[in-house]
Amino acid sequence: MENTLGLEIIEVVEQAAIASAHLMGKGDKNEADRVAVEAMRERMNKIYMRGRIVIGEGERDDAPMLYIGEEVGICSQPNAKDFCNPDELVEIDIAVDPCEGTNLCAYGQPGSMAVLAISEKGGLFAAPDFYMKKLAAPPAAKGKVDISKSATENLKILAECLDRSIDELVVVVMKRDRHNDLIKEIREAGARVQLISDGDVGAAINCGFAGTNIHALMGIGAAPEGVISAAALRCLGAHFQGQLIYDPAIVQTGLIGESKEANIARLNEMGITDPDKIYTAEELASGENVLFAGTGITPGNIMNGVRFFKGGARTQTLVISSQSKTARFVDTIHMHEQPKVVQLR
Numbered sequence: 001m002e003n004t005l006g007l008e009i010i011e012v013v014e015q016a017a018i019a020s021a022h023l024m025g026k027g028d029k030n031e032a033d034r035v036a037v038e039a040m041r042e043r044m045n046k047i048y049m050r051g052r053i054v055i056g057e058g059e060r061d062d063a064p065m066l067y068i069g070e071e072v073g074i075c076s077q078p079n080a081k082d083f084c085n086p087d088e089l090v091e092i093d094i095a096v097d098p099c100e101g102t103n104l105c106a107y108g109q110p111g112s113m114a115v116l117a118i119s120e121k122g123g124l125f126a127a128p129d130f131y132m133k134k135l136a137a138p139p140a141a142k143g144k145v146d147i148s149k150s151a152t153e154n155l156k157i158l159a160e161c162l163d164r165s166i167d168e169l170v171v172v173v174m175k176r177d178r179h180n181d182l183i184k185e186i187r188e189a190g191a192r193v194q195l196i197s198d199g200d201v202g203a204a205i206n207c208g209f210a211g212t213n214i215h216a217l218m219g220i221g222a223a224p225e226g227v228i229s230a231a232a233l234r235c236l237g238a239h240f241q242g243q244l245i246y247d248p249a250i251v252q253t254g255l256i257g258e259s260k261e262a263n264i265a266r267l268n269e270m271g272i273t274d275p276d277k278i279y280t281a282e283e284l285a286s287g288e289n290v291l292f293a294g295t296g297i298t299p300g301n302i303m304n305g306v307r308f309f310k311g312g313a314r315t316q317t318l319v320i321s322s323q324s325k326t327a328r329f330v331d332t333i334h335m336h337e338q339p340k341v342v343q344l345r
């Protein structure tokens with residue numbers, strides 16, 4: 001992936017985060033999402049690239065912007081031939097979640113982010129709008145923990161890999177009824193549980209870094225966001241596995257189709273013949289070059305949220321690249337007006 005593209009992608013997530021942050025704490029999650037989508041799309045369409053949304057705001061008929069299949073970037077515009085050379089352009093697939101954790105943003109809670117992942121064409125799994133059972137863990141446990149094992153077994157393995165006792169582990173789980181048994185099991189195994197109301201992408205990424213005091217993410221969240229988490233964790237060499245969940249009785253919340261049978265039929269139509277397949281991070285984000293970018297909207301464990309000052313804002317963004325093998329924290333001061341002073345605080 002071109003370096004300049006990497007730089008522009010940072011601005012895409014920054015702009016989405018700033019837009020959402022204006023609505024932080026206002027109690028309107030749809031509006032917080034809408035403005036982020038608009039800002040993300042506007043900035044993306046100024047990039048010299050041929051991009052295609054593979055994970056976005058939904059099917060074309062349901063989403064006016066950043067819908068699945070939407071072409072983005074200067075070189076996707078109808079008059080692109082006038083200023084883009086198709087021979088020198090790599091086609092890019094993009095997975096976006098302009099406001100991950102919309103509730104967190106709307107209620108001023110920590111952990112919401114504007115995130116995206118990009119890869120060359122075909123490099124990101126176009127996950128259906130279902131749920132996904134997820135297991136994220138630090139690099140030391142990669143390939144050792146296994147989503148098909150019980151939480152108890154995985155905690156034993158994790159403790160060994162991280163050279164600590166089970167009660168020194170913290171597992172993030174989303175507070176949902178569907179996780180009641182899982183939470184009980186983790187506690188009985190001796191580990192500690194950090195319950196979150198929303199935002200499992202941030203939680204997954206925390207597993208990729210030492211020092212966050214988060215050692216695993218377990219439980220069921222949305223599938224599309226699972227791919228974005230997988231992209232980040234793949235670049236970090238951390239563990240991520242995902243398994244699609246298509247049975248409404250397991251999920252218990254959210255919109256997930258009429259019935260298990262209808263959902264399996266839909267998956268088959270999409271070419272997913274083994275609906276129970278367990279995907280690794282490398283399968284969900286299989287591209288040769290994968291890049292993750294996320295800007296904090298509200299503060300998180302490893303990144304600050306957007307802070308406004310007179311005439312501007314300051315953002316923090318994490319960019320992880322498989323190509324350059326870097327995890328880069330980008331701290332940006334946005335000067336919307338000519339400032340009298342630029343403060344560093």
Ligand code: VTB
Pocket residue numbers: 100101102174176197198199200201220221222223225226253254255
């Ligand atoms: C959300 C959201 C998560 O999964 O809860 C969602 O906060 C799905 O779960 O970050 P519910 O339908 O039960 O709310 C995520 O979007 C991402 O996986």
